[in-house]
Amino acid sequence: MLVAVGLGACAGPRGGSGTFKQTVDSATSSCRHSPSLCAGADAVVPVPRAVQLAVVVAGAQAMLDEDTRRAVEESLKKCADDARSEILDQQHGGKSPTQEECKESIKTPGGESMTRAIWFGEQMHTLALECAQQKLESILPGRFSIEPTYRFDPSTRTTTLLSAEEVMLLKQPRFVSELKGTIVPDIVIHSGSPLKVTGVYDFKFPCVNPNKPPAWRTGANEDGSSGRTPSQKERYMEAFGLDETQVLRVIPRLGVFR
Template sequence: MGLGRWTDWLWVFVAVGLGGCAGPRQGTYAQRSFDSVSNTCRTQPALCTGAESVLPGVRAAEVAVVVAGARAMLDEDAKRAVESVLKECAEQARSAVLLREHEGRSPTPMQCKEQVRNAQGESVSRAIWLGNQMHAVALECVERKFDSMMPGRFSIEPTYRFDRRTGTSTLLGKEEVQLLKQPRFRHELKGTLTPDFVIHTGDPLQVSVVYDFKFPCTNVSEPPEWRSGGSSLSGPTQKESYMQAFRLGTRQVLRVVPRLGIFE
């Protein structure tokens, strides 16, 4: 194989272990909380068995990432390995949060509907509150793993403004997003897209695959449907909006659901 062929096709093999990745973003209090989860598992193993258990020893996954030309695409082996990491992060996130907040048990339908206060003091359902907690843990896990697995080739919760009239997308900077999250500016975020995890070529506007984590509060035997991304139930779903904004096919926009796996 000539030198040009080697530069066109770059294989990167990384051994990935998921031990210790289940901790919410930014560490601090949430990380210490997960440490307490691990301690609880050691001292009270009965709480860590069954479907909601913290996985005791996650296998390592060998990942091959193919970078071909200007648009880097994952081959099937690499995609399976990437998705195995995402599934394990989702599993650990659900287990860690339920162990920390709910003694390891799944909430009942009635508990899921109860109103609680989030960190901003807003009233939300327990289903939304738990889902947000699980997202934070899962995304911290993903960020740690993919920092070494494919640095520069992914984004966590990037925010895009998609102009449906022109079919163009614009990436918003993190500082701008934080400013717009303030109550008096929050309306400016209406209609923006914020997928959980994006694999791209190195340019966040050149998206290869989109993954969204879905954490159902009840009915955990079936994957949740894609939410409507518009202001009305007749508007496009999240999946449809991602496909339009990034010009992706249906198999490039996927849901990650704990216990169940990966779904279109």
């Protein structure tokens, strides 16, 4: 699973106290928030098979018109701006942290130790996704998903959408390795089917005030090989059959970038 860690784009696991309305095709984190929904560590739980469907490259009829796209991106930018402002107001006196403050280890309300950069990134992501859910419901009802989970098989060039129930099961310790290689975009725009993707947006929250867009993250090669690894953007493009204009970053204060 692609995970954001570090100062450049301080997005960690999507935790925090906020919750956002789930669409039927959104991946959830219900196990984290409601452990009773998950089987115990000693239970034998069969992992349901995901429905295997090839991603269909969306045709022109599924693309957003310019006015709708502008409305989507303006709304997402406002969500990012507001989320950053609210968290900094609540937890840092309204001021942007310095690089030194971003590196400091802090204790979260839940007792976890992490850097201020990761903690702020988690909280900002939570608020931004709540905001995006609300705004996109009025702009693109039925044509977006919040944090859906996919698995892409490069050998067959097929992409699998995991159900919310399947994700809950796989987050249990005994199955968590099965999540390796999955991708979880923040926001997927689609034709009405989350496998017919027409655009992807990811929020990026640098800890210090950004003066330029942070780079897309990279991770380990899926096959364990060395050498250059695909960026997060490249993985999205390959999995969903998109071009570089359809996979975008949303950065507070700066806006939307490829």
